[in-house]
Amino acid sequence: MTVDSLTFVGESIFGVGATVEELLAQLDAAGIERAVVCPLKPRSYRLEEANETVAAAAERYPDRLVGFARVDPNLGDDACRELDRATNELGLRGLFLHPWEETFRVHDACVESLLEDMTLPVIVAAGYPWVSEGLQVGELARRHTRLTVVATNGCQINISGLGQVDAELALAENPNLVVQTTGVYREDFIEGVAARFGAERVLFASGFPFFEPRLEVLRVRWAPNLDEHDRALMLGGNAERLLLGRVGRFRAEPGW
Amino acid sequence: MGDRERVVTGQVLSERDAACADVAQQALQDRVDLGQDLLVIIDAHLHVDEVPALGWSLEAAHCIRRLDEAGIDRGVVMTIVDAPELNPQALELVAEACAAYPGRLDAFARIHPWYGQESLDLLERAIGELGFKGLKLHPVTTIAHPSGEDSLRLIRKAAEHSAPTLFHCGDEPLTTPLAVAQAAAACPEATIILGHMGGYFHVDEAIAVAERFPNILLETSAMPYPAKIIAAVERLGPERVLYASDGPACSPRIEVEKVRLAGLDPSAERLVLGENARRLLERVS
Numbered sequence: 001m002t003v004d005s006l007t008f009v010g011e012s013i014f015g016v017g018a019t020v021e022e023l024l025a026q027l028d029a030a031g032i033e034r035a036v037v038c039p040l041k042p043r044s045y046r047l048e049e050a051n052e053t054v055a056a057a058a059e060r061y062p063d064r065l066v067g068f069a070r071v072d073p074n075l076g077d078d079a080c081r082e083l084d085r086a087t088n089e090l091g092l093r094g095l096f097l098h099p100w101e102e103t104f105r106v107h108d109a110c111v112e113s114l115l116e117d118m119t120l121p122v123i124v125a126a127g128y129p130w131v132s133e134g135l136q137v138g139e140l141a142r143r144h145t146r147l148t149v150v151a152t153n154g155c156q157i158n159i160s161g162l163g164q165v166d167a168e169l170a171l172a173e174n175p176n177l178v179v180q181t182t183g184v185y186r187e188d189f190i191e192g193v194a195a196r197f198g199a200e201r202v203l204f205a206s207g208f209p210f211f212e213p214r215l216e217v218l219r220v221r222w223a224p225n226l227d228e229h230d231r232a233l234m235l236g237g238n239a240e241r242l243l244l245g246r247v248g249r250f251r252a253e254p255g256w
Numbered sequence: 257m258g259d260r261e262r263v264v265t266g267q268v269l270s271e272r273d274a275a276c277a278d279v280a281q282q283a284l285q286d287r288v289d290l291g292q293d294l295l296v297i298i299d300a301h302l303h304v305d306e307v308p309a310l311g312w313s314l315e316a317a318h319c320i321r322r323l324d325e326a327g328i329d330r331g332v333v334m335t336i337v338d339a340p341e342l343n344p345q346a347l348e349l350v351a352e353a354c355a356a357y358p359g360r361l362d363a364f365a366r367i368h369p370w371y372g373q374e375s376l377d378l379l380e381r382a383i384g385e386l387g388f389k390g391l392k393l394h395p396v397t398t399i400a401h402p403s404g405e406d407s408l409r410l411i412r413k414a415a416e417h418s419a420p421t422l423f424h425c426g427d428e429p430l431t432t433p434l435a436v437a438q439a440a441a442a443c444p445e446a447t448i449i450l451g452h453m454g455g456y457f458h459v460d461e462a463i464a465v466a467e468r469f470p471n472i473l474l475e476t477s478a479m480p481y482p483a484k485i486i487a488a489v490e491r492l493g494p495e496r497v498l499y500a501s502d503g504p505a506c507s508p509r510i511e512v513e514k515v516r517l518a519g520l521d522p523s524a525e526r527l528v529l530g531e532n533a534r535r536l537l538e539r540v541s
Contacts, residue, residue, distance in 0.1 A: 159426040159455040159478050160396050161505075183456065183480040188505045212482050215517055218510045224325065 003239035004035040004213060006123060006152060006180055006205035010053045012040035014101070018209040020057040024064060030206070030213035033236075034063075036243050038096040038123065039070040047071055048082055055090035066244050068094040068123060072102040073110040080114060087120060087250050094121040094243060095250075099131035106132045107139040115140075119248030121148040123180075127157030127167075134163055138170025141177040148242050149177050150203065154184035154193075164189055171197050178242065180205035181219050181234070190234075191225045199230035203238050295526055297328040298533035299508050301422065301451055301477045301500030302361075304353045305336035305343075312336065316353035318504040320360060326509035329530070332500075332537070333361050334392045334422075338368035339378050347378060351386045362537055364390040364422055368398045369406035376413055383417045389537045390414065390449075391421045395430035402430070403438035411439055415446035419540045422475065423448065425462060426455030433458050437465040440472050447536070449473045449498065459484045466492050473532070477502035477511060485518035485528070494524035498532050 004027060011017035017040060018026075027035055037057055039050030047070050058067035069086030071079040086092045095118070099106045106124055115122070124140065126132045134155045141149040155170055155177070156163025164186075171177055171193060181190055182205045193202055204220045206213035220226070220234045302319045305312065316333065323331050333353055339346035347365055354361040365382035367375050382388035391414040393400070393407060400407050402423060411421045423436045433454050440448040453474040454462030459481060466472040466488070474488050477500035488497050501511035515528055 157456050158428070159452050160394075160424065160428060162396070162428070185478055186502075186505045187507045187510065211480055212517060215480070215482055215510070215514050218513060219507075222507060222510055222513075224322070224507065224509075 001034065001236040001240070002032045002204065002217065003236040003244065004032045004206045004208070004217075005150070005203040005239040005243055006182055007035045007037050007208045008040045008210070009037055009057050010040040010050050011042060013043045013045070014041070016040070016209050020060065020065070023057075023208060024061065026206075026208050026213045027064070030217045032206075032213060032217065034239075034244065035065055036068055036094070036123070036239065037065045038068045041070075041098070041101050048085075051082070051086040051090060051092060055086070055092055059091065067092045068096045070096045070098065071114070073097070073104055073108070073114045074102060076110060076113065079110075083114065083118075083250050093245075094123065094248075096123045096125075098125040100125060100128035104131065106136050107143070111140065112143065115144050115147065118250040119146060120250050121150060121243055121248060123150040123152065125153075126151035126155045126179075127153040127163060134166030134170045138166075138174050138177060141170070141174035145174075145176055147176060147248075149174070150242070151177060151179045152205065152207065153180065153182050154189055155179045156185075157183075159185050161185055161189070168193070168196070171201060177201070178203055178238070182207035182216065183211050184219060187219055187223045188225070190219060191223055194226060194230050194234070199226075199233045200238055202234045203242070204235050296330070296530040296534060297326070297499070297512065298530040298537075299323060299328050299331040299501050299503065299511075300449070300475055300498045300533045302331045302333045302503045302508075303336055303505070304333045304350060305346075307336050310336075312505070314504060316356055316361065319353075320357055322501075322504040322508045323360070326507075326512050328508055328512065330359070331361055331503075331508075332364055332389065332533070334364040335366045338366050338394070338398055340371055340374055341368055347382050347386060347388075350388070354387075363388040364392040366392040366394065367410060369393065369400040369404065369410050370398065372406070375406070375410060379410055379413050383414070383419055383540065388419075389540045390419045393421060394424040395435075396424060396428050399430070401438075402436045403442055407439060408442050411443045411446045411448070415443060417541055420447035420449050420473070420536055422451050424452065425450035425458070426452050427457050433462040433465045437469055437472065440465070440469040444469075444471055447471055447473065449475050451475045451500070452477055452502070453479050453484070453488065455479065463488050463491055466496060472496075473498055475500045476515060476528075478506050480514075482514050482517040482519075485515060486520060489518075489520055489524050489528065494520065494527040495532055497528045498536075499529045
């Protein structure tokens with residue numbers, strides 16, 4: 001089974017968007033059976049609405065989609081309350097953080113308080129300069145060893161490959177860090193991560209609608225130096241194990 | 257040698273040659289089935305080099321194997337580091353790679369602009385004596401601004417031979433489309449290719465500067481958005497967009513499929529995948 005470990009539905013203030021039907025059509029066209037779906041940042045800036053959009057999509061297609069919640073850690077206690085509502089009332093199964101769009105460093109104190117008592121998997125929009133560089137995401141993983149931290153974009157966004165060493169250092173130092181293949185520069189980076197750290201550390205992800213699933217899935221399907229066991233783990237096995245089940249929880253403290 | 261090193265040095269490749277041969281045969285058959293047997297595909301951006309500090313070993317044989325898998329006829333190769341520094345033998349390394357595969361590989365000279373007359377002499381030797389077809393500048397590795405006088409001298413020297421200058425053009429300082437456009441403005445007689453057409457976050461900017469400067473072409477390697485290829489073709493015309501992969505580390509086969517996913521009409525796709533590059537290479541004197 002092929003699982004896309006990062007997709008989005010809704011309308012983003014940044015000009016992209018997709019309905020759940022458009023998402024499913026894209027998944028079908030790429031031969032992808034299931035997906036993790038996350039909220040986009042809406043024009044209203046109210047992530048609560050976006051979480052509800054994702055929850056409705058996941059509830060409508062429970063065999064295809066698993067929803068993750070998105071909160072803005074800058075909001076402190078309000079972010080905790082919303083994560084509590086989104087996971088325990090709306091049924092979302094993980095947390096998506098976008099340090100670039102919400103403007104925080106991924107190892108800021110505001111993130112610390114949010115993650116303090118959480119065991120849900122966390123997807124971090126990674127590789128963005130100043131806020132979620134490879135070693136910054138590694139620092140987050142180091143502080144929260146009980147969490148699975150999933151870094152988008154191979155934990156680096158750089159078309160010279162300049163971020164790859166930091167991404168590999170973060171992976172070497174933090175066994176709870178895994179990386180997604182979204183838009184990643186160089187297929188041999190994906191192969192190298194699998195060879196050095198294990199194929200269990202790589203998840204296929206398209207990042208639709210920012211990226212094109214029919215292209216993104218080829219980075220794993222056609223990577224020339226993967227054996228078929230590793231390829232299957234990256235395409236779906238790892239995501240099934242780490243993201244699709246109910247693998248953690250979050251509960252806001254009564255005082256919040 | 258660990259598994260990681262076996263992958264980056266290509267040893268794993270040899271273990272998978274049989275599978276690659278099957279893929280190459282299928283790619284060729286796909287082209288015949290599609291009536292594309294006359295289509296010439298040229299990959300305008302590949303690398304050969306040895307960079308021990310990064311653990312990178314990119315051999316001409318790797319390039320050829322990746323081209324064969326994708327049904328690609330020819331490729332343009334260049335080094336990762338520059339001549340005369342960090343590698344005084346960079347031109348020879350590329351020339352030997354091309355000589356090993358006659359008719360399959362052409363060369364661009366990657367030259368560091370800081371070395372004044374020595375840099376110019378190297379470029380003259382590359383094009384005039386060794387048959388190189390273009391200049392490659394990577395401002396990240398050279399810390400040389402595209403519009404700096406050192407860079408402009410090299411670009412103008414290439415243009416004297418009707419040879420293009422390929423810039424690394426991504427999201428890093430010194431390499432953004434607006435930075436490279438400064439060179440295009442200063443050298444209207446030169447053909448400037450924006451490699452990676454702006455990377456991840458500067459693609460719209462790359463298309464915009466190409467609209468402004470007719471001597472700019474866009475090159476598709478590693479840029480991850482098929483929709484931006486068709487946008488570029490629609491706004492600039494299909495003659496000003498070149499397919500490339502940045503292989504062999506990036507997969508030429510996947511990069512060709514990216515162009516196909518853009519959904520260009522067949523005549524435009526033919527230009528982008530090979531015809532535009534063929535014309536560029538053939539006019540170098």
